[in-house]
Amino acid sequence: MLLLRRDSFPLQSSDDIVKARQIVRTWAAELGFKLVDQTKIVTASSELARNAYDHGKGGIMIIEAIEDGDRKGLRLTFQDQGPGIPDIEQALKDGYSTSGGLGLGLGGAKRLVNEFHIESTVGKGTTVRIVKWV
Amino acid sequence: MEQIPILKLGKFLLVTIQVDMHDQLALRLQDELTNRIVKENAKGVLIDISALEIVDSFIGRTLANIAAMARILDAETVVVGMQPAVAITMVELGLSLPGVRTALNVERGMEILSSLVQVDSDAPPPA
Ligand SMILES: Nc1ncnc2c1ncn2[C@@H]1O[C@H](COP(=O)(O)OP(=O)(O)O)[C@@H](O)[C@H]1O
Numbered sequence: 001m002l003l004l005r006r007d008s009f010p011l012q013s014s015d016d017i018v019k020a021r022q023i024v025r026t027w028a029a030e031l032g033f034k035l036v037d038q039t040k041i042v043t044a045s046s047e048l049a050r051n052a053y054d055h056g057k058g059g060i061m062i063i064e065a066i067e068d069g070d071r072k073g074l075r076l077t078f079q080d081q082g083p084g085i086p087d088i089e090q091a092l093k094d095g096y097s098t099s100g101g102l103g104l105g106l107g108g109a110k111r112l113v114n115e116f117h118i119e120s121t122v123g124k125g126t127t128v129r130i131v132k133w134v
Numbered sequence: 135m136e137q138i139p140i141l142k143l144g145k146f147l148l149v150t151i152q153v154d155m156h157d158q159l160a161l162r163l164q165d166e167l168t169n170r171i172v173k174e175n176a177k178g179v180l181i182d183i184s185a186l187e188i189v190d191s192f193i194g195r196t197l198a199n200i201a202a203m204a205r206i207l208d209a210e211t212v213v214v215g216m217q218p219a220v221a222i223t224m225v226e227l228g229l230s231l232p233g234v235r236t237a238l239n240v241e242r243g244m245e246i247l248s249s250l251v252q253v254d255s256d257a258p259p260p261a
């Protein structure tokens with residue numbers, strides 16, 4: 001796996017969520033994602049950035065353009081040092097929300113990408129990593 | 135402070151969302167629309183989202199809330215102009231917009247609003 005390009009951005013305000021969406025859109029377009037797939041990865045990033053900000057008390061997004069053999073992709077990592085998730089399986093269920101949200105962020109983001117990985121430790125924080133291939 | 139303009143068109147309100155809304159702005163739009171429906175005694179709300187590049191669960195919830203609130207205030211809501219890529223993504227996200235009517239464009243949306251409101255409240259013109 002080859003790392004083509006990497007950058008990171010803060011997720012400390014709802015404006016940062018908008019900026020994160022715009023950066024993901026730009027990188028996805030430059031990598032050659034079609035419009036529907038751009039829309040999917042941008043939507044997934046919006047959900048995960050909001051989770052890091054709303055539930056995780058703020059964090060960062062790391063964005064990486066990667067290459068594996070003859071395919072290129074976008075890898076996004078959302079990291080926070082918030083309260084963590086006690087039951088990940090439950091959190092992934094559609095409709096489950098501890099904050100009156102729709103509860104579609106985690107499960108929905110997972111459906112919109114090719115790879116989805118989540119790690120969370122109560123009291124330490126949460127890291128979600130997604131990959132979408134062009 | 136940023137604002138999303140709300141235009142009055144007869145008994146309807148027209149909102150064209152032209153910016154990538156951050157969450158606070160979406161909430162403010164929800165509040166302002168509710169106030170304007172009451173103030174103008176509006177019978178319908180048309181929300182043009184053709185410039186929106188995504189509808190995530192927060193924006194989706196905001197649109198559904200606006201429709202629910204409008205309904206309580208006796209006004210209908212139609213969302214128009216959703217881009218195909220946005221619609222496809224919404225389905226995969228698992229997002230449905232309960233209580234929200236959709237139409238292809240502003241003209242179709244206005245037709246729907248007019249017909250709904252006529253059936254609802256307008257007395258037929260004298261013969
Ligand atoms: N980064 C995070 N830190 C702590 N808890 C989280 C995080 N992301 C998600 N969660 C938990 O998982 C639940 C489901 O998340 P999600 O599917 O995005 O729905 P919603 O955000 O609408 O509540 C949240 O309500 C929250 O309890």
Ligand SMILES: [Mg+2]
Nearest residue numbers: 047051105106
């Ligand atoms: Mg969420």
